[in-house]
Amino acid sequence: MDFRKSLHEGSSVKKVIGVVSGKGGVGKSMITSLLAVAAQQSGARTAILDADITGPSIPRAFGIKSKASSDGVVLMPVSSKTGIQIMSTNLLLANETDPVIWRGPVIAGCVEQFWTDVMWNDVDVMLVDMPPGTGDVPLTVFQSIPVDGIVIVTTPQELVGMIVEKAVNMASTMNVPILGIVENMSYFECPDCKSRHEIFGKSHIEEIAAQYGISNIAKLPIDSSLAANADAGTVEDYSGADLAELKAFYSTLM
Numbered sequence: 001m002d003f004r005k006s007l008h009e010g011s012s013v014k015k016v017i018g019v020v021s022g023k024g025g026v027g028k029s030m031i032t033s034l035l036a037v038a039a040q041q042s043g044a045r046t047a048i049l050d051a052d053i054t055g056p057s058i059p060r061a062f063g064i065k066s067k068a069s070s071d072g073v074v075l076m077p078v079s080s081k082t083g084i085q086i087m088s089t090n091l092l093l094a095n096e097t098d099p100v101i102w103r104g105p106v107i108a109g110c111v112e113q114f115w116t117d118v119m120w121n122d123v124d125v126m127l128v129d130m131p132p133g134t135g136d137v138p139l140t141v142f143q144s145i146p147v148d149g150i151v152i153v154t155t156p157q158e159l160v161g162m163i164v165e166k167a168v169n170m171a172s173t174m175n176v177p178i179l180g181i182v183e184n185m186s187y188f189e190c191p192d193c194k195s196r197h198e199i200f201g202k203s204h205i206e207e208i209a210a211q212y213g214i215s216n217i218a219k220l221p222i223d224s225s226l227a228a229n230a231d232a233g234t235v236e237d238y239s240g241a242d243l244a245e246l247k248a249f250y251s252t253l254m
């Protein structure tokens with residue numbers, strides 16, 4: 001049985017990529033934002049559906065202060081500086097610091113409405129910032145949005161094999177292909193001597209990806225200027241080497 005819902009009449013989204021992480025805090029929202037920037041700069045009409053309902057951080061990274069508007073029937077996404085269409089709970093709350101203390105079914109209903117009741121205007125690629133983890137809420141999102149494939153975000157820690165396996169199992173349960181893996185905070189490059197340091201431990205991402213037959217891998221460094229851009233709402237102005245890495249990675253997803 002297919003529970004997945006249809007878009008609103010007049011909306012159009014060609015491809016949907018879910019960005020998932022087996023656990024929180026690995027930089028899933030950061031990678032979603034950067035992938036969207038990479039896609040938009042590569043010429044695709046890009047959108048972000050922020051399905052991280054209780055921890056929405058996308059509008060802040062893009063410096064969006066305005067709220068989403070509605071004609072009483074459909075919601076209009078807010079466009080970023082470079083034209084990325086964005087919908088997020090933070091665009092609906094009176095204050096971005098208001099907590100969202102909803103239970104699973106309400107959260108899932110909200111994500112569903114972001115798909116069915118938003119006027120997505122001629123979108124080539126939509127990135128979905130999925131709720132963290134592999135529990136009830138991400139599963140419900142998979143059931144309501146026709147995700148074409150997922151990108152898994154991890155960091156190089158001991159538990160990463162198990163965490164990736166959880167994400168892989170979730171994807172296979174939902175019958176969604178894995179398009180690639182991003183190892184975030186993979187290393188730190190010393191700005192003075194340019195030597196690389198593996199702050200969170202040695203990377204095993206190649207072995208792990210090979211184990212699951214995934215050949216598309218990107219490795220992004222810890223970069224304080226990237227974090228500063230996200231904090232300042234200027235993620236679209238970021239031009240570091242990892243954006244080039246993500247553009248190359250993005251081209252392997254399409």
Ligand SMILES: Nc1ncnc2c1ncn2[C@@H]1O[C@H](COP(=O)(O)OP(=O)(O)OP(=O)(O)O)[C@@H](O)[C@H]1O
Pocket residue numbers: 021023024025026027028029030031052055057132184185220221222223224226227230231
């Ligand atoms: N490569 C990076 N270099 C420097 N800082 C980073 C990098 N990636 C993410 N960060 C910072 O780490 C923090 C967590 O990132 P982010 O919010 O994207 O994680 P998340 O996985 O989406 O979290 P959650 O699971 O809570 O939704 C943010 O402050 C972000 O700016």
